Amino acid sequence: MIDTLDRLSALLAKCLTALAGIFLVAMVALACANMILRAVWVPIQGTFELMGFFGAVVAAFSLAFAQRQRSHVAVGILLARFPRAVRRAAEAGTSLASCAFFALAGIETWKWATFLVDTGEVSETLTIIFHPFVYASAFGCLALTFVLAVDALKTLTSETVD
Numbered sequence: 001m002i003d004t005l006d007r008l009s010a011l012l013a014k015c016l017t018a019l020a021g022i023f024l025v026a027m028v029a030l031a032c033a034n035m036i037l038r039a040v041w042v043p044i045q046g047t048f049e050l051m052g053f054f055g056a057v058v059a060a061f062s063l064a065f066a067q068r069q070r071s072h073v074a075v076g077i078l079l080a081r082f083p084r085a086v087r088r089a090a091e092a093g094t095s096l097a098s099c100a101f102f103a104l105a106g107i108e109t110w111k112w113a114t115f116l117v118d119t120g121e122v123s124e125t126l127t128i129i130f131h132p133f134v135y136a137s138a139f140g141c142l143a144l145t146f147v148l149a150v151d152a153l154k155t156l157t158s159e160t161v162d
Contacts, residue, residue, distance in 0.1 A: 002153055009150045012143055013064040020061035027054045046126035053123075053133040060140025063102075064147045088155055095152035099145050106141030113138060 034047045066072055079087050113134035123130050 002150070002157060005150045006154065009064070009147045010068060013068045013147060016061040016140065016143055017065040020058045020065075023054045023057045023061070027051055027058065030054075046123070049123050049125050049130075053130055056133055057136045057140070060137040061143075063140050063144040067144055067147045067151070088158075092152050092155040095148050095155060099148035099152060102141045102148065103145040106138045106145055109134060109138035109141060 030044065030047060030050060034044045037043055079090055082090075113131045116129075116131040116134060120129075121131070122128060
């Protein structure tokens with residue numbers, strides 16, 4: 001069961017990272033086009049808004065993959081001196097606390113996106129709906145929640161802690 005959840009979390013993380021990469025390429029293309037057009041004619045209207053929206057999606061969709069790859073900063077110098085059971089409990093506790101935080105962040109962000117839909121809020125410069133970007137950010141937080149929950153399960157059921 002845990003192996004299935006682990007494979008699912010890996011697939012989810014890879015898919016979201018691929019989408020984040022597409023948005024990152026779009027950001028680079030938009031920034032380059034804006035710089036070139038600013039030099040020869042007029043800048044692209046709303047570049048600042050779109051860069052912000054795309055950047056939020058890139059960051060949110062990269063969270064799950066970063067967690068799976070352990071690409072974040074971890075302080076393990078002190079914990080390395082403790083027995084295996086203490087390290088396991090600390091790792092599981094950290095994963096569960098992070099899981100709770102990102103679940104709350106994802107749920108509240110989802111609620112905010114729903115509020116934006118209900119009120120018909122649009123962006124200032126381009127006057128486009130931006131709730132899809134907020135939903136995407138919420139989904140990225142919820143995907144990280146899933147990965148953290150799987151990590152906690154793996155830690156609690158494994159024989160060793162790295």
